[in-house]
Amino acid sequence: MTEPAITTDDVNPLNPVHPPLTVTSVEQAPLRVWKFWGTALWGLLVFVAMFVGQVGAILLLVAMRGLPLDMDSIQSVGREPQALALSVIMGLPATLAAVWLAIRLKKASFVDYLALHWPTWRQLLLGAAGLILVVMTWEIVSRSLGREATPGFMTDLLKSGRDKGAALLLLFAFSVAAPMSEEVLARGFLFRGWSASFLRVPGAIILSSLVWTAVHLQYDLYFLAEVFSIGLWFGYMRHRANSLWLTIVLHALNNMTAVVLTMWLGS
Template identity: 30%
Template sequence: MNEITTKLLHQYGALVTGFLLASVAAASSLGIVFRRLRCAGTLPYGQAPTIPFSTIELITVFLFLVSGVFFSAGTALALVAILLLVRFHRLDFATYFGTRRLSPWQNIAAGFWIALAADLPLRLVAGFSEVVGKAVGVPAPPQPAIELFIHTRSWPFLSLLLLFILVLAPLGEEVLFRGFLYVYLKNRLSRTASLVLTALLFAFLHFHWPSFLPLFLFGLLLGAAYEFTGSLLLSIAIHCWFNSFTTGLLLLAKFG
């Protein structure tokens, strides 16, 4: 990432600086709005739906995921199973995804704002993690997904990779972690403990230690957004936008 960052700053310094300043502005405005709502006592929490997922259902979804080791559609089967379980528990998808609370356009706009506000802080945390790792003699390994993205020359494969990064991964991870695992844990633990455990597992399963802390914080943000609004679609939108920002920078580095 150091080489990529250096190239971006050298060739697109003004653009990158403008993006970082926009992130600072978004974070500041979000903080002001959050504080005003809190002072006014109108800041809701605990809006995510409660679904009585059972341990047997958790094990079933887990087995579908593990089957991905042998069967490439394991993750897709797990997501289908979760959506079927939602209907089994007699919850309609509008309530599950939160489209009655926020319209799709509101989710998209709010997701962009929150993702932009989180971008710079999370990048700073990631940079700090790499610096600490180097200081203790543990260099940051390259991220396989980024290496694959940078070095692929096949347009069809690149298009599929973009579809996965920008749409499928955010959708799948949010349904799995926030829309299923978090809801399951929340039935048995406090919201805070469930939020932390879900974020920890979310970060751990990306298998890249320099990204662990920023992904953990990102997971907390996504879970909090879900609880404050009751909209799983908002957490999906935040995730999509965040991946889009990173992908945009990688595209500049790749083709610039």
Template identity: 30%
Template structure:
């Protein structure tokens, strides 16, 4: 009686990979954000030290005033220094999952330009409706915090690069890429991924107050839906860049009108 044999391919074929688990994803995301914040604070401290030595400031109060007068520049330098590191750590952690393609994990997928334009149109409607609501409620469309950052940016091209380009690339790769896919593969599923990423993203912007938190939460839910429907983080990166560009231009307009 002949012994039944299986094809060699079936014996050596590796099982398909998967993202980090839900809890592991949350923990690793917290670690990435910790690194991002730590590097940002370090850059701010180094800037303050160098500026203090240059201007012969010796007291903590005078150093704080010096940093405050250049808050926008410090913000830009912090983002430009910390975001690439956070982005790199995110890529590294994603590549540690064997047999799971990096592009699939982080949603690095090209889509037809028509798809992007359709979502962009929806985002424009969202921004317009929110600005109209904000105006009707008598609230400022541009927060004073953003105005002061813009005024103290010193070198606007650097400010735009940080806020409109570098920041969104890192945030979307982490939030709608790494975190989204990990939560989506957990028992929370796709709906949980949309909600959790939006909520955590809004928490990162608590400095904008309760109303600003609500705006960012809703924008995050929209970006999560876009990520789910388009299967592409490239789309959410583009939309995030557009949102930040609009916010920055609105800031410039408000300053010009004063």
């Protein structure tokens, strides 16, 4: 016995037997990203924006104190722990604004472009374990070579900030503002664009780590090598977990540990 044919009159919203036919699409449009040169040029602009935000904070402090706007005044104020902390903090909104503009011009999602997705606990534990292994390896090498585990000028800065009442401001600057600014630039914007170019993921991890290392040129070659190795691990975890929040948290934990140990527990 055959079933009666379904007519167009049967298919309507009020018919519980034959509801309207709907077609859902499971495919999503590919994310529009800047490729190699676009990412490189915008990355340079983002870095300039970060620099302008940081220098702008120093210039504002100089102007508020009524000092002449010359290099002597800028350098004098810039060496103060409170001023340096404010400078690092003000680099964050400038960085975010420049990255937002670059992504906006591509009409892409800010969250998806930067992979601002929360990692799982397993990914967080794996990332932390790898970071500890890398840091401890360099600690062992430093001790065997008779080197300081922390650059001397950073030790002096942090202890001076502690003695002058700027400990919490420096802690926030180096454990929150700096990791967010640097990760958004390196493992966020640069990695996204370069991994979609001819570099692919391995090349993007290496090149973004080199750029991140170049941001720390105040260190000597030994510490730059350590920064680069940490950057490689961060880049791998950014790819593996597809989460920028993961590397931000790892970066923050690494910096916070160094700051706390130097300020309060170091000899």
